[in-house]
Amino acid sequence: SQQGEEDPQALSIQEGENATMNCSYKTSINNLQWYRQNSGRGLVHLILIRSNEREKHSGRLRVTLDTSKKSSSLLITASRAADTASYFCATDALDSSYKLIFGSGTRLLVRP
Amino acid sequence: DAGITQSPRHKVTETGTPVTLRCHQTENHRYMYWYRQDPGHGLRLIHYSYGVKDTDKGEVSDGYSVSRSKTEDFLLTLESATSSQTSVYFCAISESGPNTEAFFGQGTRLTVV
Numbered sequence: 001s002q003q004g005e006e007d008p009q010a011l012s013i014q015e016g017e018n019a020t021m022n023c024s025y026k027t028s029i030n031n032l033q034w035y036r037q038n039s040g041r042g043l044v045h046l047i048l049i050r051s052n053e054r055e056k057h058s059g060r061l062r063v064t065l066d067t068s069k070k071s072s073s074l075l076i077t078a079s080r081a082a083d084t085a086s087y088f089c090a091t092d093a094l095d096s097s098y099k100l101i102f103g104s105g106t107r108l109l110v111r112p
Numbered sequence: 113d114a115g116i117t118q119s120p121r122h123k124v125t126e127t128g129t130p131v132t133l134r135c136h137q138t139e140n141h142r143y144m145y146w147y148r149q150d151p152g153h154g155l156r157l158i159h160y161s162y163g164v165k166d167t168d169k170g171e172v173s174d175g176y177s178v179s180r181s182k183t184e185d186f187l188l189t190l191e192s193a194t195s196s197q198t199s200v201y202f203c204a205i206s207e208s209g210p211n212t213e214a215f216f217g218q219g220t221r222l223t224v225v
Contacts, residue, residue, distance in 0.1 A: 031211055091210070
């Protein structure tokens with residue numbers, strides 16, 4: 001079964017609004033990553049947050065991590081139509097393997 | 113863009129035939145991954161490699177095998193293709209495994225008829 005599960009599965013907002021996506025995972029982790037996928041393309045890395053960090057920023061992106069709740073959130077501020085994409089969280093497996101496990105993703109539609 | 117190339121980009125094959133997908137990188141990264149992407153399932157890990165000749169199974173490895181005889185190439189073989197293996201396959205590379213960012217190829221769309 002997948003380590004991370006994103007919520008909501010789909011999100012539709014107006015340009016200029018903020019978009020928040022959540023990721024829950026099942027086991028302890030060393031780090032959590034967020035990726036973006038434009039339709040039909042490969043994934044692109046957005047940000048990595050380590051288990052000893054609580055918040056991280058990159059441009060209009062803000063990621064939080066709550067290890068006690070095994071959850072993370074990705075906030076995109078002042079969204080643009082170009083932010084329309086699917087967003088995935090990914091974690092390591094903490095089982096001494098080198099697996100990188102992805103969730104099922106959130107589809108974001110930003111309406112102009 | 114990271115130097116990662118998947119081939120072929122599209123393939124249609126018949127049920128029961130073997131199929132090999134290739135992932136080639138020019139970054140000299142140690143870790144390589146094969147995923148499949150299906151609607152409603154996100155990306156599921158098939159197999160991964162943590163060095164030449166070092167591979168391990170992922171979440172959905174049944175019906176798939178892999179080989180890595182040199183750093184730059186990671187091959188995924190469907191031993192006897194089935195319709196349930198119709199999917200988009202992505203290769204990813206990473207310098208230091210799951211603790212660093214991964215770079216993805218453009219994907220291979222495989223249809224098994």
